[in-house]
Amino acid sequence: xxxxxxRALLLCTALASIASAQSLAPxxxxxxxxxxLFQGDSITDMGRGRTEDxxxxxxxxxxxxxxxxxxxxxxxxxxxxxxxxxxxxTIDDLAARWKTDTLDLHPDVLSILxxxxxxxxSFKKAKxxxxxxxxxxxxxxxxxxxxxxxxxxxxxxxPFLLPGTNNDGNWKAWQSAVTELxxxxxxxxxxxxxxxxxxxxxxxxxxxxxxxxxxxxxxxxPTFAGHQLMADEWQRVYANFxxxxxxxxxxxxxxxPTPKLERDSYDWYERHFxxxxxxxxxxxxxxLIGDSITHFWAGEPRAHIQNxxxxxxxxxxxxxxxxxxxxxxxxxxxxxxxxxGELYGLTPRTIILNIGTNNLTGTKNARTNSPEEITxxxxxxxxxxxxxxPEAQILVMGVFPRGNEANAPLRAPIxxxxxxxxxxxxxIERVRFLDIGEKFLSADGTISKEIMPDGTHPSEKGYxxxxxxxxxxxxxxxx
Numbered sequence: 131x132x133x134x135x136x137r138a139l140l141l142c143t144a145l146a147s148i149a150s151a152q153s154l155a156p157x158x159x160x161x162x163x164x165x166x167l168f169q170g171d172s173i174t175d176m177g178r179g180r181t182e183d184x185x186x187x188x189x190x191x192x193x194x195x196x197x198x199x200x201x202x203x204x205x206x207x208x209x210x211x212x213x214x215x216x217x218x219x220t221i222d223d224l225a226a227r228w229k230t231d232t233l234d235l236h237p238d239v240l241s242i243l244x245x246x247x248x249x250x251x252s253f254k255k256a257k258x259x260x261x262x263x264x265x266x267x268x269x270x271x272x273x274x275x276x277x278x279x280x281x282x283x284x285x286x287x288x289p290f291l292l293p294g295t296n297n298d299g300n301w302k303a304w305q306s307a308v309t310e311l312x313x314x315x316x317x318x319x320x321x322x323x324x325x326x327x328x329x330x331x332x333x334x335x336x337x338x339x340x341x342x343x344x345x346x347x348x349x350x351x352p353t354f355a356g357h358q359l360m361a362d363e364w365q366r367v368y369a370n371f372x373x374x375x376x377x378x379x380x381x382x383x384x385x386x387p388t389p390k391l392e393r394d395s396y397d398w399y400e401r402h403f404x405x406x407x408x409x410x411x412x413x414x415x416x417x418l419i420g421d422s423i424t425h426f427w428a429g430e431p432r433a434h435i436q437n438x439x440x441x442x443x444x445x446x447x448x449x450x451x452x453x454x455x456x457x458x459x460x461x462x463x464x465x466x467x468x469x470x471g472e473l474y475g476l477t478p479r480t481i482i483l484n485i486g487t488n489n490l491t492g493t494k495n496a497r498t499n500s501p502e503e504i505t506x507x508x509x510x511x512x513x514x515x516x517x518x519x520p521e522a523q524i525l526v527m528g529v530f531p532r533g534n535e536a537n538a539p540l541r542a543p544i545x546x547x548x549x550x551x552x553x554x555x556x557x558i559e560r561v562r563f564l565d566i567g568e569k570f571l572s573a574d575g576t577i578s579k580e581i582m583p584d585g586t587h588p589s590e591k592g593y594x595x596x597x598x599x600x601x602x603x604x605x606x607x608x609x
Contacts, residue, residue, distance in 0.1 A: 159369050160200060160239065162207040167214060167237035168193035169224065170244050170287070173351060174215025188213045191352070193241075195361035212237070220247045221267050228271055233278055240275055241364070243287035243329075244268070245311040246350055249304065250296075259307055265314045272322050283372055284324035285364070288312040290333055292342045294349020304349075325371035331393060332363040339397065366390075370495045384489050384499040384507035387466035391495040392458040394422070396434060404431045405454055405472045414476060416451040416606070419464060419511075420484035423530060423586070424455025427593055433457075438593025445597035449606065452476075460488045460496060461507035468514050480605055481515055483508070484527040487586070490543050501546035504529075508547075509554040512561050525605050526555060528565030534585040536575030566599040 160166060168174050176191030188194040188211060197211035214231040216223065224244055232240070245264070252259040275282055289311045291297065297304035312330060319326035336345055336359055345356040352360060370391070390398040418424050426435045428442035429451055436442075454472060456463060464485050486508055492498035499507075508526065515524055528548040532540040548565045555561050570581055570592060577585060581592040588596065600606070 159365070159373050160204070160207065160209045163209070164238040165210045165212065165236060166197070166239040167212045167232065167235055167241065169232060169240065169242045170215040171219040171247050172215070172217035173246070174213065174243055175217045176215070176357070178213045178215065189215070191357045192360040192364060195358060196364060199361070199365070215243075218247055219244065220251060221245065221264050225267055225271060228274065232271075232275060236279065237275070237282065238279065239283045239285070241285045241287065243289070245289040245315070246291070246308070249289070249307040249311065252307070253300065253303070259310070261310050261314055264311070265318065268314070268318055269321070272318065272324075276322065284319075284322055285327065285368055285371070286315050286319045286324050287327045287364070288315045288329055290329040292333060292346045292349050294342065294346060296349040298349075325367050327364050327367045329360060329363065332359055335393065335397065339400065382499070382503045382506060383497060384461045384503045385465070385510060386462050387469050388462040388496075389466050391460065391463065392493060394457040396457060398456060401431065401456060402467065402470070402472065405452075405467075414450045414452040415478055416446065416449050416480045416482070417473070417476060417478040418451070418453050418455060418482045418484070420455040421459040421488050422455065422457035423487070423588065424453060424484050425457045426587060427453065427455070429453035438588060438590050438597075440590055441593035441597040444594060445600050458488055459485065461485055461499075461504060461511060462496070464511055465507070465514070468511070468518070473518060478519055478522050481519065481522050481524045482527065482600070482605075483511060483515070483524060484530070485511065486529045486547055487532060487540075487544070490540055501543050501550060504547050505550040505554045508551065509558065512555060512558050516558055516560060520559070522560065523605060524561045525600075525603065526551065526561060526563045528563065528567055530586075530588075531567045531570055531577060532586050534577045534579060534582070538585065562603075562605070564599065564603055566596065569595050569599060
């Protein structure tokens, strides 16, 4: 009973932590006294008050949710939030009030979401949508803001759309027009070194968790849940674009525990929640931890992609196994997941770790790490795993080779990681290192597409190589 209560308490703590992390509340993304302005149309307006009444001044949409989160978290910073969205506005309308509703407020942070009404009125008036003209006007507004404040931080939201009453019977035309304005917004963001919020992708990804009308009730206007989704995505993008990653003493970002960094074909947080269900998985004796190479093998919790189910049976038949692989994960994501309770309540006898390849691929969300940094992070993961499960065997896989060609650019840093790991893992009890990279290669050093179709992720045939190597290693003999 006591153990059950402890597990429940930890689960509650983990849930609270993930909710906080998902909205990025712990990250102080705004400086003291910064002025944060949200501009746009009805999606931003959301019934905001036109007086100084603090109960209504920010409306009840994503600007309110963002301001509420940071206002609660950092009262001493005295951050000023403004909402000047106006329902029905086009880019022309925004230009007409740009001085009074934007420049005169002297924003330090300027967030803009505009364009959907330009499409609406072009259809209503049967007038072609002139994207170059709109882009020029939008660009002029951004230039004016930058001229006033050269240090201004710009964040542009792309227009978005789902099927609904506003586009019923004309979906293809609407979708085509929105796609054009999304591309326009991306061009402007690149030109002005602005962050861009890909709301369309966020809503598309959310559809496997709820219906279209759950997120956007009429095809254009988000529901309360849709606005929370927008607020979360806005905060994630803003923090990743403008805020440097917290350094460690050695400035090794691979060591800094971090939740979801990249978008992928699955819901990262939903998978994390599934793996917090310690009671459900408590009898597992083998746990695999890694990135998409592990995630998309097979096993539970089930992934929507399973590229090696037969090889999975070959390796783990009759064993109680958990697959804690997460597509796009880096070492810092694994460290965060360990710290946030994913392994709590388990009693594994064998842990198989395969991580590090994504640290070699830099994006706006995370820089590329050196082989030395990645090796240091993998060693830290092993130390944490051993501290939590001192009786478990930990098998560290060498990073698999990447690129079908023998001279592919990632081959050299991967080789360096695998050369460094044996020495880095020395002294950590019950840890073994197994490098099977050569087994994936042809005699000329290439990787057949029958083994890894994309040069990174194994096929059924590729996973069979891994499965045989695990069996031959004797790692399961105590199971």
